[in-house]
Amino acid sequence: MPHRSNVPRVTPGKPVVVVGGGMAGLIVARELLARGLTVTVLERSSAFGGCVADHEVAGLRLDSGAESYSTRSDTVPALARQLGLADHLVTPNPAGAWIRFPGKDPQHSAMPLPRSGILGIPADVLDPEIVRAIGRAGALRASLDKVLPLGSLYKDEGVSLGEVVRARMGIDVLTRLVAPVVGGVFSADPDDLDVDSVAPGLRKMMKQHGSLGAAVGAMRAAAPAGSAVGGLSGGMAQLTAALTDELRAGGADLRPDSEALSIARSGSGWTVATASGPVAADALVMAVDGPGAVDLLGDALPRLREDRPQAVPGVALVTLVVDVPELDAHPRGTGVLVAAGAEGVSAKALTHATAKWSWLADQAGPGSHVLRLSYGRAGQLGDEVADDAALYRAALADASALLETTIDEADVVGWKVVRWNGALPHASVGHRDLVARVRAAAASERHLEITGAWLAGTGLVAVIDDARVRAKALADRLAPQAKDPTGL
Ligand SMILES: Cc1cc2nc3c(=O)[nH]c(=O)nc-3n(C[C@H](O)[C@H](O)[C@H](O)COP(=O)(O)OP(=O)(O)OC[C@H]3O[C@@H](n4cnc5c(N)ncnc54)[C@H](O)[C@@H]3O)c2cc1C
Missing domain, CATH: 1.10.3110.10 (protoporphyrinogen ix oxidase, domain 3)
Known part of the structure; x- marks a missing residue:
């Protein structure tokens, strides 16, 4: 791993426990490990990475959540380089996306x-x-x-x-x-x-x-010149794979299928209850969603309860892999954003992934296309998209309308639905005050940090940057003598 491994372990006893193994939790673990701390990551699901995940559709490995990163800072490319993924950094097709407005005639409303x-x-x-x-x-x-x-x-x-x-x-x-x-x-x-x-x-x-x-x-x-977003050939989920490999090699204890069920103070540390027994922690980092963090910490830090954010409604993504050679012409650039009220379309956006990413077009081959449609405008999933089969039918109709190309079931080589519930918290008005209050509550506990998109803001850059700051703050409190070995 690129982090120095000769930093002495400063807590030979109980580890720092990171609850939540999404990007925030993994980055925290990486930073703590690099500063010589012993780290255990508890993740509820069977896979790490949270929203930075992938799945297989029609034999293609495709991102099922985040598929790009903002180039407004070097945060993600720098991380990718450190993880040995420098050769995978790519920019999308500069053709860009289209927009579809309300209007009966699609030709004049896109x-x-x-x-x-x-x-x-x-x-x-x-x-x-x-x-x-x-x-x-x-x-x-x-x-x-x-x-x-x-x-x-x-x-x-x-x-x-x-x-x-x-x-x-x-x-x-x-x-x-x-x-x-x-x-x-x-x-x-x-x-x-x-x-x-x-x-x-x-x-x-x-x-x-x-x-x-x-x-x-x-x-x-x-702003930096060039594309506003970048990606990784092979998919963004490689970040998760590389991070977990590095963490395991560095001695982190990564525990999938380990939901934190409750959390209690224990002396100067904490005890996290899981289905397979209690986990004792010298210090705790919460890297889960907002409602989850507040519910778990509510007994130890009751003042947090006043700032429990609303649970965020879900978004659903339908990925279609289709054999439609007409789409080789990329009729709508890299995809279409849909304005509210566009007649006959219930998706809020369509990404033409094989038009956007040339590495994916190469993998899919000529005539084959990956289309990703997202549902849940402002978090509202309507009845028409309540079940997977209905979503699939809606996606076929919407893709045909948005790309102005008939795509029917016979063209579909594979499809999958992924639902992300509570995964896209947004910064509501007053967000900065809420963050300040949560930070103040956490600061009253020497051995606690709280991070994740609900505080940092949506997007990999914000999440990674905040996770690093929080990890460093905790490490400095726990072991002020440990130098920052990352130089970050
Ligand atoms: C569909 C989608 C597309 C996106 N696209 C992009 C994009 O293209 N570019 C970009 O920059 N950002 C994108 N984002 C946003 C970005 O992915 C997120 O902001 C970021 O990954 C959030 O990281 P996180 O660690 O804070 O949260 P999460 O990824 O939600 O991770 C939290 C983790 O905590 C775990 N957890 C929850 N409760 C418990 C518990 N009690 N015990 C143990 N574990 C628990 C969860 O299982 C999860 O793994 C996208 C998000 C979504 C949903």
């Missing part, structure tokens, strides 16, 4: 997603692509952004992304551009998203540049 913005917010509302997307009246309204006084929008705490966009650029930018993009990324409505959490720095830039469009333009100019 267009390539304008790419000059952030989360669908345009930098230049009079760009012809944007005018095409939101109409002339919408563009005129949006251009008021340049002249309207900023008012209190950038001063108030607790402002939603929807409020900012509606106030500055109007309803058309919000519903036709921003809502489909954030629905695809966060599975949430823009009115429910804390602007400072999903677009950090945006309001500061508005103040500096005088308008939302100018702020977006400045942020785009400062």
Whole structure:
């Protein structure tokens, strides 16, 4: 493993127990191990990685959750390089995705997603692509952004992304551009998203540049050149495989099928009850979902209960592997984001995975295509997609409509449904206050840290960065003499 193995073990007795073996928990384990601590990871399911997982469909190994990472920082590529996956780093097809608007005629209600913005917010509302997307009246309204006084929008705490966009650029930018993009990324409505959490720095830039469009333009100019996302040839789940291999080789005790059932203080440490018996811990890191973390810690830290987040409704993904040579032309780029109200389509997004990732197209071969449709707009799974067979039928109809290519059952080589329940928490308005309160409650316990997407924010970059910070903070408290051997 790339981490030094000659760091002395500083807790020969009880380990640090990490509850939750998703990306957050695995990264915490890696950092603690590298700092010489003994680590046990308890994972409820039979596999590690949480949302970074894969499955086999029609003989292809495909990501079943996260399939890319944000290139806004080097976090994921650096990790991949450390794990020996440097040769696998790839960028997607630059053709980009399309957007499907409400409208009876699909030909006139779909267009390539304008790419000059952030989360669908345009930098230049009079760009012809944007005018095409939101109409002339919408563009005129949006251009008021340049002249309207900023008012209190950038001063108030607790402002939603929807409020900012509606106030500055109007309803058309919000519903036709921003809502489909954030629905695809966060599975949430823009009115429910804390602007400072999903677009950090945006309001500061508005103040500096005088308008939302100018702020977006400045942020785009400062962003790294090239694609906004990257991937790994062979799939993102290789991160999980490489991490678990490295952890096992480094001496971590990784326990699948080990759900933490309850947690109690025990002297200065903790005892975690599992079906196969209690696990004694010198220190504890919670790396599970928000409701789970609060429920498990509620007896030891009752003040956490006030901040128990709502359970997040599920999303469902349908993966279709189809033999349809017409799709070799990539009729809708790398996929389609669907605006609410698009007639006859219940999916919120379709990823044409073999158009997006050339390594996957090579594996599938000419004429064969991988399509991934996601359901659960703003977390709402309707009755029509309640069971797998219904979802499969909906996916076939939606894929045909969105790609304007008939795809029927005879074309299907394989399909699978994956449901992710509670896995996409979103940063609601007031998120930063909630995080501060949870951090304060955890800080009252010397031997406790809490991490994971419910606090860090959705996405691998946020989750990995936060897990590292938390692991380092705990290691420093437990063994201040242990140096950071990672140099990270
Ligand atoms: C469908 C989907 C697609 C995504 N796509 C992307 C993408 O392309 N790019 C990107 O950057 N991000 C993406 N994300 C988001 C990203 O994958 C997550 O933000 C991140 O992986 C969350 O990591 P985590 O460790 O916090 O949580 P999780 O991955 O949810 O891991 C938590 C783990 O804790 C375990 N657990 C829960 N309770 C217990 C218990 N009581 N005892 C023991 N174990 C327990 C769970 O089984 C799980 O393994 C996607 C997410 C989903 C769901």
